[in-house]
Amino acid sequence: MTGGPGPDWVLGVDSGGSGLRVALARAGAPSRATTTASREPVRTGPGGIDAAHLLEQLLPMARALLERAGEAGPGGEAAPGGSFGLAAVAIGAAGMATLGDELRAVLPTALEEALGVRRVALAADAVTAYAGALDGRPGAVVAAGTGMIALGTDLVSWRRADGWGHLLGDCGGGAWIGRAGLEAAMRAHDGRAGGSAALLERLEAVFGPAGELPGLLYPRSDRPAVLASFAPEVARCAAHDPVAEAILAEAAGHIAAAAAAVCPPPSAGHCEVALTGGLFKTGDPLLVPLREALSVQLPHARLVSAAGDPLAGSLTIAAALATGSLTLPRDPRMLHVTAPPPGPDRDS
Known part of the structure; x- marks a missing residue:
């Protein structure tokens, strides 16, 4: 480039x-x-x-x-x-x-x-995440931290998916995972179906009594960051908790869908997909289902390491x-x- x-x-x-x-x-x-x-x-x-x-x-x-x-x-x-x-x-x-x-x-x-x-x-x-990750080659980059956005190009035009914030999108990002984990914890607190006792235990270890969480969370101006701070707890629970595992699998599906929406089509030839951002430091609990989802939704693409930030x-x-x-x-x-x-x- x-x-x-x-x-x-x-x-x-x-x-x-x-x-x-x-x-x-x-x-x-x-x-x-x-x-x-x-x-x-x-x-x-x-x-x-x-x-x-x-x-x-x-x-x-x-x-x-x-x-x-x-x-x-x-x-x-x-x-x-x-x-x-x-x-x-x-x-x-x-x-x-x-x-x-x-x-x-x-x-x-x-x-x-x-x-x-x-x-x-x-x-x-x-765009700078893309340039750092792929250095001007055709393909797509997924940038995921608190939020999540996918950007792709065939070097003719840009295609963007998500990045709409935690209220309208950012599906599969850190705030999305954290919110899903906290919701599952609150279901367990209430005795509703689909709850996770493991996530409830982590909620109370991190934030205190579950019933007090709304009062702590809703007045905060940095709610997305607070929600995202719980994503690593979901990842840690995924190895032994099926609810947490399912949350990460769903997140992986959302991330793969965003990448598929922006990646150049097979007719454009070879396509690379790079992952960048702090969310992917959660490691295998997210990356294993993400690789599986990408193989299904983007079989013509190759997952590569980001060259730079x-x-x-x-x-x-x-x-x-x-x-x-x-x-x-x-x-x-x-x-x-x-x-x-x-x-x-x-x-x-």
Whole structure:
């Protein structure tokens, strides 16, 4: 997806619920990056993702990385005055597709004025997850943590499935699994059919008396994260509890269905599916039924390990934009690109 070595630097940014991560690398070597991070998530306001708050965090972090690189210079030798260029910036942000209008309106001009960079890519976090996982090859990526979204491309257009939040979707994600586990525990608490005594025991170990759980949960503004925090308990119970095992099997079916909805069809040829996100760290209790579900719903696809994370994907996109080799489909909401027209200088 990227071209050969070049003289310039690229900046990759990953903005999500756990904060902001920034990485600087050579355009020709995006895997060799220097990184920094902030644990403060970018705010979301009435106009969507807050561009001013993102810039307030990003610009000092970017300048610090550039200053550090300028002291070392290419190949480690001194670079007096920090004389090097920032060729491209790629920013992946959670909510970019639906809440990114302000970012798309503000960031290209702001970044050019502040950092002198004219090549800017603004991407949904699912796109940077895709770029990090598959490095521009046709296929699909499933990103699952608290939520769950699947994104696929044949390199002509994007196809998205789910990612609609814990009230409308995210089926099979961490919050979905946790909620299903807590529901089964509450059925056991009531003496209703389909309950799980094992999950009830884990509920009370984690949250306290079951009858008090609604009062603890419903006032919380971070309900999806609280629900997702119970997903590992469901996974631990699955080895000896058929209710927990069934929950993970159903989650696997939902995840496979999302992947099947976005993966290029068999007529498009070879298709790879990569899994990324913290949910898959639960291991075999989820991965074994997921592999089985994928083999049924996507028999023509091959499950592969993700090559990198969303921050690596941001760098990959920035490097490709800098070298003129970006092959991922451009889209007004999924992958918005601002770049100068080719000229007689290095843009040519």
